[in-house]
Amino acid sequence: MMARKGTPLISKLAPGHRGCAGCGAALAAKLVLEGAGDDIIVCSPTGCLEVFTTPFPDNAWQVPWIHSLFENAAAVASGIERALRAMGNDHTKVMVIAGDGSTFDIGFGAISGMWERGHDVTYVCYDNEAYMNTGIQRSGSTPLCAATTTSPAGRVSLGKPQNKKNMPEIAVAHGCPYVATTSIGYPKDVITKVRKAVHTEGPTYVQVHSPCCTGWYYDPSLTAEIARLAVETGLYPLVEFENGVLTNVRKIHKRKPVEEYLKAQGRFKHLFKKEEGKEALRRIQQIADDNVKRYALE
């Protein structure tokens, strides 16, 4: 945790949860709750976070919290928001904290519906780029050439053959008034953006890059460092869209080559062992270069 001496972070996520040492998602949830404030109801789909925070009868959430299913958090949140309105509660905020499998894949239809209807819900995706809780399988958020158990590297495969889905821009296309990407490598950035999202009326989307040491195969002490490398290489641009317009980006002062980020993780190690890996590395570098250009990161 990045709290400085004298300013302890009072988290609404109790420290007694059962997340792995070095878990990016747990850190994300703490920071998100810090930004969310006290008057909040949180809805989570099935995923790592749900499992490690609520093994009955233990409960790490110090805010009202509901888990329903893997694919319906956005719909459940829609119902909570309208129920509050129906019962005359005009102050309590509603938030979803969901993983990328739920967000990018199985819950996508419900999210689209919620955004189209314009519910005043802040949807936060902790993006660890795979289905981690079920054993590290690929999701629509898994980046190009990452090896997972369902997109393994093999004799003829270099890992996931597709690019990561661009969820933030899909949110922008739905007319969400506030959309942002952030990273647990930058705790203040997470808190600030979540706070901004919660206080923006209407549907808002915040995507928090949350490295997973068990799924990405790196030392648990390196979570924050890996997260920062993703940003510093241009692979995970930190941006803000307000009312459809790109209003803010985190500038990269001295950009690092993507190899520096990829080499630090076991999920990309096959790229450095094979001749074909060179071409893959070139393609990944191209993604970073395109991001830098698209969002004017330099």
Add this chain to the structure above:
Amino acid sequence: MMHKSPEMERMSVVEGSYAVAHAVKTCRPDVISAYPITPQTHIVEYLSQFVADGELNSEYINVESEFSALSALVGASAAGARTYSATTSQGLALMNEVLFNASGMRLPIVMTIVNRSLSAPINIWNDHQDSISARDAGWIQLYVEDAQEAGDAIAQAYWVAENHDVLLPTMVCMDGFILSHTYEPVVLLEEEKTREFLPPYEPLHKLDPANPKAFGMFMGPEMYTEFRYMQELAMDAALPKIKEAAALFKKIYGRWRGDVVDEYHADADVLLIAMGSVVGTIKDVIDELREEGVSVGLLKVRAFRPFPKQEIREAIKRAKVVAVLDKDVSIGTREGALFSEIKAALYNTPTRVPVVGYILGLGGRDIPAARIRQIVADAERVMEEGIKQESTYIDVNEEAI
């Protein structure tokens, strides 16, 4: 000139769907969420219009699927709201995962199922396969026989579901088109009587920042069974509550369509057992047959979940043969669900009446009075000659196969 009873004076001729929508309006749900699907459509259209006209002050969520319709109500109900939805067939099948979730979280959502067959082949007409397929989802299931009961049962459903001894979601199942799209004389629920009958929903637990609680937690083998068992206990508690609700409803509104079961000349040799709109046809046929001297009666099963085993056992004790009519089938058994369950209810009792099953009315096939007569005649043969065929598909056109 015919004398009009006070009840007849208050009758209006309305579509079954209207009777339901109007009943929902008098129950004042805080949140309604639905996705349109034939033949449920008219109910949600009427409700949309009530909201659009300011006659009903509910939040109406136009979701993008039936899956989200029920999911939204899970959230709304957990937040402490009274909630309503309606669906049918494929829509109910799409909700399946959420059905279990809503009952597991003990959320007293009320939903009308406008019964319709399931695809494939796609068919929009009535049978009970959709709600019967959801029988193990932990929802109370009430089956109604006419438009009057379809509306009245809504208020009773909330009364039972929201009771703190119960807290179970409830389906009121009405036959698609036969009841939903037919105009019948109905006494619509009066607002003031519903206010007297139905107390406001007081959630036992809700999502509240002032008193944070968690819903839908992760649970291991050490407690999962206990939670399932608690749902069973809630179903046990629901059975007398359904009776209580029906009795109180009769006291306030003056009407009775049964509680967990209803009997019509049930002290007969030939006892028919059925659910839903076919009950009306059966009653007419019974009237005719009894004039002809046939000892035939009916046990209407109104609550399929909780299953009224004791009441069914009591009724069957007096019969010499039992014929069960099902508008559904569990493929691979040649049996409808009601038939299987009635046999199972009797097996460990001394009652050894022959029980035969008839599968009919699938995909909207008409059930004319002549078919009911045919079943009664067949059951009379069974009474004399014993069972030759345990379960029979009625009206199968062998040439088409």
